[in-house]
Amino acid sequence: MRIGLRALLLIAGLAAAAVPALAHHSLFAVFDEGQAVTLKGVVSKVEWVNPHVYLYLDVADAAGKLTTWSVETFPPSTLRRAGLTREKLGLGQHITLVGYKARNGKDLAFLRTITFADGREVMIALGDIKEVK
Amino acid sequence: MRRGLPAGIAALSLMVATGFGLHATPAVAAQNAPAAKPAEPPKPTPRTADGRPDLNGVWGGGGGAGAPNFVQKGDTLVVVFQLDGADPYQDKDLFKALDERGSARKAAAPNKPPYKPELAAKLKEASDLQSKLDPAFYCKPEGVPRMGAPSQIVQTPGQVVFLYEGRNTFRVVPTDGRGHRDDVEPTWNGDAVGRWEGDTLVVDVTNIIDESWLGADGWFHSDALHVVERLRREGDTLTYSATVEDPKMFTGPWEITPRTLRLMANAADALVESPPCIERSGENQVTNDHH
Numbered sequence: 129m130r131i132g133l134r135a136l137l138l139i140a141g142l143a144a145a146a147v148p149a150l151a152h153h154s155l156f157a158v159f160d161e162g163q164a165v166t167l168k169g170v171v172s173k174v175e176w177v178n179p180h181v182y183l184y185l186d187v188a189d190a191a192g193k194l195t196t197w198s199v200e201t202f203p204p205s206t207l208r209r210a211g212l213t214r215e216k217l218g219l220g221q222h223i224t225l226v227g228y229k230a231r232n233g234k235d236l237a238f239l240r241t242i243t244f245a246d247g248r249e250v251m252i253a254l255g256d257i258k259e260v261k
Numbered sequence: 262m263r264r265g266l267p268a269g270i271a272a273l274s275l276m277v278a279t280g281f282g283l284h285a286t287p288a289v290a291a292q293n294a295p296a297a298k299p300a301e302p303p304k305p306t307p308r309t310a311d312g313r314p315d316l317n318g319v320w321g322g323g324g325g326a327g328a329p330n331f332v333q334k335g336d337t338l339v340v341v342f343q344l345d346g347a348d349p350y351q352d353k354d355l356f357k358a359l360d361e362r363g364s365a366r367k368a369a370a371p372n373k374p375p376y377k378p379e380l381a382a383k384l385k386e387a388s389d390l391q392s393k394l395d396p397a398f399y400c401k402p403e404g405v406p407r408m409g410a411p412s413q414i415v416q417t418p419g420q421v422v423f424l425y426e427g428r429n430t431f432r433v434v435p436t437d438g439r440g441h442r443d444d445v446e447p448t449w450n451g452d453a454v455g456r457w458e459g460d461t462l463v464v465d466v467t468n469i470i471d472e473s474w475l476g477a478d479g480w481f482h483s484d485a486l487h488v489v490e491r492l493r494r495e496g497d498t499l500t501y502s503a504t505v506e507d508p509k510m511f512t513g514p515w516e517i518t519p520r521t522l523r524l525m526a527n528a529a530d531a532l533v534e535s536p537p538c539i540e541r542s543g544e545n546q547v548t549n550d551h552h
Binding site for chain 2 (some may be wrong): 154156158161175177180204206207210214225228231232240247248252255257259260261
């Protein structure tokens with residue numbers, strides 16, 4: 129296909145118009161990549177809001193006492209582009225979740241992976257899509 | 262503001278009660294026609310019944326929304342926020358890399374508002390503390406012109422409506438020759454009146470609240486902010502540009518980087534309601550790092 133100068137200029141213009149998603153807070157300012165935490169529990173709520181979607185995970189300790197973890201993830205638009213919905217993020221289901229803990233010690237984490245009982249997995253990644261193996 | 266001959270005619274016609282009818286005369290349309298072809302448009306620009314360029318439609322194409330952001334690998338759905346060249350499986354300093362990319366982009370951005378030199382320290386402080394001070398960070402509106410071009414335009418004779426999907430925002434812009442209102446408090450999007458200068462819709466905006474920022478890099482402004490937006494359609498392409506003046510803060514006018522959008526004609530491009538903005542991260546930040 130032949131692309132004229134005008135089309136190239138248009139493409140350049142569109143690229144310039146690109147607005148970075150995830151332009152909200154610094155993940156570093158809140159979460160520690162060096163502190164991964166594995167949690168097992170039931171997703172009691174998925175809050176589908178901007179600028180970040182939150183999962184709420186009810187985690188029971190050995191005595192059966194429930195702690196609700198807040199788990200932050202990408203913005204709704206990014207998740208929607210990937211076909212994710214509340215259900216596909218595990219709403220109402222028992223899951224195993226890996227996240228990066230908040231630096232302030234709260235029961236708060238940034239989502240890395242969700243693993244469902246049947247082995248399906250959702251991985252939230254920062255990086256080059258060409259490097260996904 | 263420089264005015265060409267067609268603009269002068271447009272301004273004059275706005276001053277007379279029958280001005281709007283004058284706009285639609287073939288004489289004016291013919292006079293405007295040569296100015297509309299600095300380059301051959303790929304296809305003719307459709308026009309409304311009153312002879313104006315037809316700006317109606319959903320406009321977009323930015324944001325890289327066309328490229329897939331996920332990969333299905335066996336049982337694993339990998340959802341990716343693109344960081345060129347970064348290994349998504351090394352989870353040591355990707356968060357920092359994201360911030361550094363943002364900082365580098367800001368530093369490299371050639372087009373900054375021309376703040377008066379005596380504001381340099383205040384500007385640096387606002388920039389450094391963006392994650393604490395930026396109103397849009399905390400879900401307040403971005404305002405004009407930070408929120409950029411409209412996602413959809415609804416054009417009627419005498420009135421143009423701008424719709425913004427991002428925060429479910431609307432703006433009603435009269436184009437019937439009326440002046441600015443003097444009976445309203447300052448607002449985030451200000452008070453807008455439109456006029457046609459040839460084939461360009463020019464929107465004059467005043468009365469913008471001084472709480473908003475012009476960008477995430479600490480770009481505050483005063484109550485003297487004056488924004489002139491320009492929207493021009495050529496074929497199925499819309500160019501959005503704006504001149505920003507703030508005599509209390511700037512040494513001169515600032516031209517934002519123009520944005521080029523294309524007509525989004527597929528059913529799937531119809532605007533959808535944005536989820537509400539509810540900020541929960543600000544209080545959990547333990548550093549002032551930001552993008």
